[in-house]
Amino acid sequence: MRTIDFRSDTLTKPTDEMRRLMYEAEVGDDVYGEDPTVRRLEELAAETVGHEAALFVTSGTQGNQLALLSYCRSGEEVIVGEDSHIYLYEGAAPAALGGIQLRPVAETEGCMDLAAAVRAIRDETDIHQPRTRVLCVENTHNKAGGRVIPVEKMEQLYMLAKKRGLSVHMDGARLFNAVVASGASAKQYGQYVDSVQFCLSKGLSAPVGSVLTGTKEFIAEARRWRKRLGGGMRQAGVIAAPGIYALENMVERLEEDHANARELAVRLNELPGLKVQAESVETNIVMCEIIEGGHSAESFRDLLLENGIKASPFGEGVVRFVTNRHVAAEDIEETVQRIKKALHRAVLR
Ligand SMILES: *Cc1c(COP(=O)(O)O)cnc(C)c1O
Numbered sequence: 265m266r267t268i269d270f271r272s273d274t275l276t277k278p279t280d281e282m283r284r285l286m287y288e289a290e291v292g293d294d295v296y297g298e299d300p301t302v303r304r305l306e307e308l309a310a311e312t313v314g315h316e317a318a319l320f321v322t323s324g325t326q327g328n329q330l331a332l333l334s335y336c337r338s339g340e341e342v343i344v345g346e347d348s349h350i351y352l353y354e355g356a357a358p359a360a361l362g363g364i365q366l367r368p369v370a371e372t373e374g375c376m377d378l379a380a381a382v383r384a385i386r387d388e389t390d391i392h393q394p395r396t397r398v399l400c401v402e403n404t405h406n407k408a409g410g411r412v413i414p415v416e417k418m419e420q421l422y423m424l425a426k427k428r429g430l431s432v433h434m435d436g437a438r439l440f441n442a443v444v445a446s447g448a449s450a451k452q453y454g455q456y457v458d459s460v461q462f463c464l465s466k467g468l469s470a471p472v473g474s475v476l477t478g479t480k481e482f483i484a485e486a487r488r489w490r491k492r493l494g495g496g497m498r499q500a501g502v503i504a505a506p507g508i509y510a511l512e513n514m515v516e517r518l519e520e521d522h523a524n525a526r527e528l529a530v531r532l533n534e535l536p537g538l539k540v541q542a543e544s545v546e547t548n549i550v551m552c553e554i555i556e557g558g559h560s561a562e563s564f565r566d567l568l569l570e571n572g573i574k575a576s577p578f579g580e581g582v583v584r585f586v587t588n589r590h591v592a593a594e595d596i597e598e599t600v601q602r603i604k605k606a607l608h609r610a611v612l613r
Contacts, residue, residue, distance in 0.1 A: 265572040268595045270585035272576070273438075273521070273548060276469040277590070281513075282506035291501035294320075295491070301501030305508050309462075309475040312511060313439075313454030317483035319476045320504055322495050324349075324437045327461030327476040329357045330493075331433045332398065334485040338363030341394040343384050345371040347407040349435055350400055361493070365394055373544070374405025375413045378420060385428050399425050402435040403442045403453065407578070409541075410441065410525070410549030415448040415456070422456035434460040437474070441467060441547040444518045458482070467518050467548060468510035469589050472503045517589070521548040524587040524596050531600040532585075537607060550585040551578065557607065567610065571602045 269275055278286070292298030302320050309318040321327045328350050332342055342358060344351045346368035350358075358364035369380040376399070386393040399421065403413045418434075425432045434453065436442070439462040443450050454460060459478035464470035476486055490496060497503075529542035529550045537557035540550060552575075554564050561577035568575055568583070578584035 267572045267574060268591060268599050269574040270587065270591065270599075271574045273467040273586050273588040274463075274465055275590065276467065276588050278469060278471045278506050279509075282470065282509050285505040285509055286502045289501040289505035291499035293498050294500045295496040295498060299499060299501045299504070301508070302504040305504040305511075306475065308508060308511055310477050312450050313460055313477050314451035315454055315460070315477040315479070317478065317480045319483050319486050319490060320497075320500060320507070321461075321474050321476055321490060322472070322497070323465075324435070324461055324463045324474045325354050325357070326490070326493070326495055327474040328354065328400075328433070328435050329361065330476055330486040330489045330495075331459050331461060331478075332358050332364055332400075333362045333489045334482055335431050335433070336362060336364045336397045339365075339394055340397045341365045341367050341386065342398045342400060343367045343369055343376070343381055343396060344400045345369065345374075345376045345402060345405070347371055347405070348400065348402045349406055349437065350402070352407065367396075371405070371408065374403075374408030374411030375401060375417055376421075378424060381421070382424065385430070388429075396428075396430060398431045398433055400433045400435060401457075402437075404438040404445075404547050404549070406437070406549065409544060409551040409584075410438065410547035411544065412442045412445050412546045414446060415452050418453060418456035431458040433457065436460045436462040438463070438466055438547065440515045441518050441522070444515065445522055445546050464507040464510045467521055467588060468514040470503075470506040470510040470514075473507055475507070518548065520593070521587040521589070521591075522546070524548075524591060524593055525550050525585075527593070527596045528585060528587065528599065531596065532603070535600070535604055535607060538603075548587045550587070552583050552585060554581050554583070557610065567606055568603065571606045573599055573602060
C-alpha cells in the first residue's frame with residue numbers, strides 16, 4: 265500500500281530542476297559576502313516583499329529569533345498570539361537567548377485580537393513595567409488551521425503599532441500560501457510589517473532555509489546575531505539556488521495544495537465521527553476533530569498509519585493534515601476511502 269503523507273509540507277523534496285541548479289550554483293564564502301547565489305536570493309526576497317534588505321537563514325525558527333533579538337534588549341517584551349509558533353514551538357528561545365519576555369494574547373481566526381493587543385501594550389512611563397517593543401503575527405496561522413490574515417487587518421494592526429512606537433514582525437513561514445489564497449501580493453503584506461520571515465522549505469519545496477527581510481539597518485543587526493548563533497554559512501549558494509527557483513516557480517502551484525485541502529476537508533467532514541470546519545480551510549492545513557468513536561488524537565493517528573496514511577496529532581482530539589506537492593488530487597479520494605473503511609471496521613470490531 266502506498267503511503268500518503270500529510271504530516272507536513274516540510275516533507276517536500278527538491279525537484280529535479282532544483283537539484284540541477286544546486287549542482288551548477290556559483291558559490292563563494294557568504295560570511296565574506298562573496299556568495300553570488302545567496303546575494304541573488306536575498307535581493308529577490310527583499311524585492312518580493314518590498315523591503316530594503318534580506319538575510320538567508322537556516323530555518324524559520326532562526327529567522328523569527330533573529331528578528332526578536334535584533335529588535336529587543338534583555339528585559340523587554342514582545343506581544344504574540346497565544347497559539348503562535350513563536351510562543352508554542354520555538355523552545356522559549358527569546359527567553360533563553362535574549363532575556364526577552366513573550367506576552368501571549370488571545371487570537372481569533374489566526375490573528376491576535378486588536379483590542380487584546382492594545383491592552384497588552386505596556387505603559388512606557390511606569391518604571392515597574394517592561395518596555396513593549398514588538399507585535400508578532402503569524403500568516404498563515406499554523407495552529408489555527410492555515411488561516412490567512414487579510415491585508416486590511418494587517419493595515420489596522422500596523423497603524424496601531426506605529427501609533428504606539430512598536431515594530432511589527434510577521435512569522436510568514438507560509439506567507440506565499442496567504443498570498444495565493446487572498447490574492448494580495450507579498451508586497452502588500454510587506455507594506456504593513458517591519459520584518460517578515462518566510463520559509464523556502466515548506467510548500468515551496470526547497471530543501472533548506474528561510475529568509476528574513478526588513479530595513480538595511482535591521483538586517484545588518486540580524487546578520488550579526490546570525491553569526492553569533494553559528495548561522496554564518498560559507499558556500500551556501502548550493503542551498504540558496506533552489507530557494508531562488510522556489511520563489512520564481514513554486515508559488516502558484518500552492519493553489520493545488522489548497523484545492524486538495526478544501527476537498528479533503530469537505531470529504532472528511534462527511535465521515536461519521538469526524539468533524540472539519542470546511543469553510544475555515546483557506547490554505548493547505550486541515551484540522552480534523554474526532555468527535556465520536558472513542559479515538560484520541562494519538563489512536564486515530566495510529567489507525568491512519570495502519571492504513572498507509574500519515575498525519576499529526578495536534579492537540580486534544582485533533583489531527584492535522586497538511587497537503588503538499590507529494591499529495592496528488594487522486595490521493596484525496598484514496599485517503600477518504602481508506603479512512604471510511606477503517607472507521608467502519610473499527611465500529612464492527
Ligand atoms: C514551520 C514554521 C516555523 C519554523 O520553521 P522551521 O524552518 O521549521 O524552523 C515558524 N513558524 C511557523 C508558523 C511555521 O509553520
